[in-house]
Amino acid sequence: MKVINDVRDMRRWTERQRLAGRRLALVPTMGYLHEGHLSLIRLARQRADVVVVSIFVNPTQFAPNEDLDRYPRDFERDEALCRQEGVDAVFYPSAQTMYPPHYKTYVITEDLSRVLCGKSRPSHFRGVTTIVAKLFNIVRPHLAVFGQKDAQQLIIIKKMTADLNFDIDIIGAPIVREADGLAMSSRNAYLNKEERQQATVLYKSLQLARREAEQGNRSAKDIKKKMTALIESAPLARIDYVELVDTQTLTAKERIEGETLAAVAVFFGKTRLIDNTVLNL
Ligand code: PAF
Secondary structure (H helix, E strand, O other), rough: OEEOHHHHHHHHHHHHHHHHHHHHHHHHEEOOOOOHHHHHHHHHHOOOOEEEEOOOOHHOOOOOOOOOOOOOOOHHHHHHHHHHHHOEEOOOHHHOOOOOOOOOOOOOOOOOOOOHHHHHHOOOHHHHHHHHHHHHHHEEEEEEEEHHHHHHHHHHHHHHHOOOOOOOOOEEEEOOEEOOOEOOOHHHHOOOOOHHHHHOOHHHHHHHHHHHHHHOOOOOHHHHHHHHHHHHHOOEEEEEEEEEEEEEOOEOEEEEEEEEEEEEEEEOOOEEEEEEEEEEE
């Protein structure tokens, strides 16, 4: 397995793979890999001949008051896990490499990036789309895999890919959960014991939404009220949002019909957790 830090080296390496007729998959990550990431890598493996994992804690997607400095990092462990999963190359650039001094160019996907997580994190998706566009240009993969756990991110990246004519298939991978239902996330590492126990309310609220919808409740207002009450029953939970939105436009739904994204964001102390499920009626 190659570990590549330099943009030109990465380009040369992937160019050789393309010339040899190999299908290339990119799995973009911020490292501190867990089972969720490994499932993305395995999916990439099934769909491509060559798998590149990028590991880069992207500063532009963190606001100044967010957790960039304390974001967990362990490159040695990540490298070993990638090796174990049969990854062909890890792209591990420095912040200086990706954002040299006087860096000026950003990619913005309008509207979709202002709702849900974009309301409390207004510059977040600008950072995500910028770094993903840069990675697409450097690696030039045939396909790229992202987790459904970050549903809004996945929808925005699909839109950016279509709008900017990247010839790349964007694949969404199912959410991987702990035994008690908590969606896997690098940020779970911040939770203390009580927060960790109470964090299961996110998934429970989504299961409640599913049950209500399947039993014929079509009122988004009523389902959101019930989800909110359930989350608020956890004393340490502070709701950022509970939303039922259209899976394409991310606009709020009044009636639960067709495909609906049920999405929640909840703080436990300083840690903000997100989760979602798609209701298909
Ligand atoms: O989902 C993530 O880990 C990040 O947002 C991504 C896509 C790697 C961009 O930094």
